[in-house]
Amino acid sequence: MARGAYVGRFQPFHKGHLMALEWILEREREVVLVIGSAQYSHTWENPFTLGERLEMIWRVLKARGILDRVIPIGVPDTDRQHNLWVQVVLTMAPKFERVYSNDPMTRRLFRERGFEVLSIPFFDRERYCATLIREKIARGEEWEDLVPAEVVEVLKSIGGIDRIRELYGRREARRT
Amino acid sequence: MARGAYVGRFQPFHKGHLMALEWILEREREVVLVIGSAQYSHTWENPFTLGERLEMIWRVLKARGILDRVIPIGVPDTDRQHNLWVQVVLTMAPKFERVYSNDPMTRRLFRERGFEVLSIPFFDRERYCATLIREKIARGEEWEDLVPAEVVEVLKSIGGIDRIRELYGRREARRT
């Protein structure tokens, strides 16, 4: 076996994620795509449910013809019980040998557990950033070219634009 | 969309499950394969972790070439808080319209929520029954022809025969 895990929240899954995934697929036979913070939804940081994110990602994988090399799974976060989180991933995920992540916490926790952890090159990070994309959606700016077409499709069909706009409004109101 | 959900614990995934899945695929464009009691493992009823079950199922789906029509996901049970369980499924699963299950509780809970629930014909139920297969494994009887080859492979690679034998011994000890 030669499998890597790619960890993210994918709120939503954008072209930067896709490029990273393709970059990993050049290095690994298969990839476990770990959709983190799986239990949350309807917050600014995590607007979409796990089911909605799986729908987006599964359609993208299908359209790219890589469903036979990528295994998407949802994993809840453990709030601040960080020392349990890696074990939760290992319990819920098919086996993998390496972890790809740029998040310092994910990197540290897997390294403390003895995993090899690799960095992912950033692909036009200014543009492909989930927070910025949500902000663009909220403000009515251009965003559709930043995510795969399948994501646009799902996001619209579930009323995602309205939801993000509302959550953005709440966040702004709280900041004032 | 025209999707059905097929709910089971798949401990392990056997040929009866596969025949049922194929029968549903004749009726639905896509199937969400809900792997229930996802949080448990190392018990007689639920010997395998979610990750191990996903590994078995994913390999079967890949070998059959149906990864583009079947979406496997894990869903925890909610102990006896049955009235929350359907909502947990709906939060974690991509959208589906119909439910296929012969389990009376699953059927009732989804029907109370307004879902159409359909029965699955049994395919040689005497032979293809997860409990019987685990008992055969524990007793050293023939079992390998009852599950897909990929399941045999994964089950052996994770020391599953030993684990089941041990759990069977504990159950027998308790019964005396």
Add this chain to the structure above:
Amino acid sequence: MARGAYVGRFQPFHKGHLMALEWILEREREVVLVIGSAQYSHTWENPFTLGERLEMIWRVLKARGILDRVIPIGVPDTDRQHNLWVQVVLTMAPKFERVYSNDPMTRRLFRERGFEVLSIPFFDRERYCATLIREKIARGEEWEDLVPAEVVEVLKSIGGIDRIRELYGRREARRT
């Protein structure tokens, strides 16, 4: 203040419960009616949700004109973490001074916490027993005169007879 707490699961609330409640009301100015195991439903022991039980009880209290003396609340059980349960009750319930219960565990836990605990006389215990009433419902025997009319009404409106019958069937199947 002079308040007592009356603890039960009320699956369903029957005439024995009502007689007990009236007996306590002769001794206390007000009663906190603690509906225990509040989180469970759709099991043989706890077929009804908290909301359904509250509906039954509230209508009975209203019909008897005792809503100004009885405060019904739901309290979850704490599985086997018994030493937390009394504190959960005290956090969720308006203040009370005495506890009325015949359940040995409830009695012990409140006494260990320093509460005065009183027994309730049984009112025709052979007939007014929730388990027996559920069994009668399941077997199609006479049961409607064993519960207040409001309970019959609610139970029927939510499909409670079917639900109990099904849960009874599952229990019987498991016993064989």
Add this chain to the structure above:
Amino acid sequence: MARGAYVGRFQPFHKGHLMALEWILEREREVVLVIGSAQYSHTWENPFTLGERLEMIWRVLKARGILDRVIPIGVPDTDRQHNLWVQVVLTMAPKFERVYSNDPMTRRLFRERGFEVLSIPFFDRERYCATLIREKIARGEEWEDLVPAEVVEVLKSIGGIDRIRELYGRREARRT
């Protein structure tokens, strides 16, 4: 049936809440009064336990003679697992058809579940605001005319003024 649900945290229950409740009672036969964030207490946002809030509200309802039209219940929040919260309410509450709330999250979640959601007119919002009332209590300003007399009574009997003052002090200390 013609029932509405009125959702709030009621920390504490003030005259604005009472006016809103009376306004809803003109439109509905009965109201389920959902006391949210039921599990929290002793924080600035949620100083009072569910039991203490129920005590305040029950006395107000009794004094107004509306106990036969208002059913108060406690419902925990689900932290950020927002997609489960409506189901938790539906499990714990007697049936209702409409929801009255001005909170955007509550409104969104119930609407996504298919409920009719109505706004409540604000009754002198500058004055009747729970946060402002807690701030007045903490600073030793006039507050007693902002809440029903029964709330003053309960709040004082449980040492609520001291508790709020202390929580306010902690909040101020953290802000500096």
Add this chain to the structure above:
Amino acid sequence: MARGAYVGRFQPFHKGHLMALEWILEREREVVLVIGSAQYSHTWENPFTLGERLEMIWRVLKARGILDRVIPIGVPDTDRQHNLWVQVVLTMAPKFERVYSNDPMTRRLFRERGFEVLSIPFFDRERYCATLIREKIARGEEWEDLVPAEVVEVLKSIGGIDRIRELYGRREARRT
């Protein structure tokens, strides 16, 4: 470092446990004494709270003068989420290298995690068995010579005899 972990529920801590502990201390510099199922109490299997068990054990260790070589800690069980349990132990316990246990589940879980697991010789197992000791207590038979004097002392001071008797009665009632 050269530390072993000794895992048990210690309901109550008896002379067989003490002999096992002393046997391990001949082989290890220090021992982490893992008090399992820490969250439960007031059940037949787990009558005593963690605090009560710690009190018994700490006094025994102090009387034997081995507090500088034995570190007692409480660890909750994870219900049937067995694949998380070892990680919970590792998070809550000071570091150790080896595990001493005769319990098949504990042995399997630690071995699957890569730990060396050793058996403990049984010391007059017929007599020194926590279940039998609880049964003797319940039936009013001789039991005091089966546990260290400090355990007798604590057990009596907390009303433990009454509690065990009551729990025994409940168990017997359920069996009939």
Add this chain to the structure above:
Amino acid sequence: MARGAYVGRFQPFHKGHLMALEWILEREREVVLVIGSAQYSHTWENPFTLGERLEMIWRVLKARGILDRVIPIGVPDTDRQHNLWVQVVLTMAPKFERVYSNDPMTRRLFRERGFEVLSIPFFDRERYCATLIREKIARGEEWEDLVPAEVVEVLKSIGGIDRIRELYGRREARRT
């Protein structure tokens, strides 16, 4: 018995904690050292696991020869369910009569439960403050003389300096 409880998070255990502990030991026969927020780790506020903190504290107590007078235990926090927290402590801790703490919440909760609560004099608070010590560690400043030698030893052996530095970096990044 004459026991006090001393409550803290001990992230890490420093000389100010040790002086406070010794001050309490002059007033009490024994002390239950309650290590709070036991479930968290790998955050800026709580960098160390319970096991790591226990290791530090146990070694300090051993070196000071006070293991026979101090009982260290871990207790999780209950998030914002403050009204349950004291009961959790009482369930997990050996019995004690008095509480020593300067934390307003801890003081209030134990006083509301009827405990005598005493203040601890501050011992050079400017220097002996866990947050400041973590900041010094992160910035590469002098910190080793602020904690007992055993704490330095454990902290280094587990890679604690790196971990704190990383968590500090994350906190700073978020503040900008």
